[in-house]
Amino acid sequence: MEQKGILIVISGFSGAGKGTLVRALLKKYDEYVLSISMTTRTPRQGEQEGVEYFFTDREHFEETIERDGLVEYAQYCGNYYGTPKAYVEEQLAAGRNVILEIEIQGALKVKKKYPECLLIFVTPPNVEELERRLVGRGTESREIIKKRMSRAVEESEGVEAYDYIVVNDRLEECVEEIHYLVNAARRAPVRRKEFIQGIRKELLSLAKGVQE
């Protein structure tokens, strides 16, 4: 078993409870850490550098893009948001599983760059529940609901690109399920490259020995 951590991308429908799920996972198991994003937006009251975000300016952010220092990034409302590579790779090398909570477009970019990352999509247990969570309690504007809905449609179109779909019905069970899936994922060839290389090398030298 290789001891490097796994990069885990968690996405899911609006209202699927990803945030709660991730917090519960972090609390329960030491081997997970949350990736901290870098942003150019101004800190809000109470936000601390290196806790909620790494705060920076546009110049430094664009320099970081230039030198390929981000796992992924996006612009939103005129600000940059991105995942610094250095922190992620440091944690993975230390054997910790790093969680990114990002939407589908970002998830696909990460998979392209890190084929060994694990994509998990979180969904409510059924369509009735999904509707309830998307539409809300009738207190939200039609515009917000429309936006959420079209995003959910887009997400549902891309779900085949994910490694696993988990149903968030009961929080505790869902946390266990994610932990279970991460352990299963360690057995995929893409995450056992060293083991495979070792076997191949040895087999070739054995085969050579037998031929002589």
Add this chain to the structure above:
Amino acid sequence: MEQKGILIVISGFSGAGKGTLVRALLKKYDEYVLSISMTTRTPRQGEQEGVEYFFTDREHFEETIERDGLVEYAQYCGNYYGTPKAYVEEQLAAGRNVILEIEIQGALKVKKKYPECLLIFVTPPNVEELERRLVGRGTESREIIKKRMSRAVEESEGVEAYDYIVVNDRLEECVEEIHYLVNAARRAPVRRKEFIQGIRKELLSLAKGVQE
């Protein structure tokens, strides 16, 4: 969760202990059945129709090939060997996981035909153990060892096509690991098609409702 069974292909290096592993899995959990092959070879002493094999003649076997009635087939020493579709599909429909124990070429053919099948590759824990099992106790001919070795090299080249690699170190643990991986595999999108289709359909109709 869909209730259909999963088609599981188990391959692995010669001497990896696949046979023992599969028998232990079948004994421990009711939800697994072993696929029974059809062959044109003559039954050996004690072999029973429908237990070790379904025995048949070349004409019937070739008819079965013609009407696409086999999951996969191969010729070996002048005889046909193949996996009848009817039995496999019946068992899957009844919610049982069907195990095929076949080599890599067959495994790849099955994956092409059944993209939702699960490919598991079994390996000894390390190269020393692999060597011991391949070379044996010095009682076997150089020809047999050469053959095994070149097959193992071929298998090691194709291992990336498998979903999971499991290390057969301790039998009991390895049985549990396979059972664990099969359960994890149920969360992959390729095996949750109905659930995904259901969500998509409902989302589209919800989105339409919001637009109006």
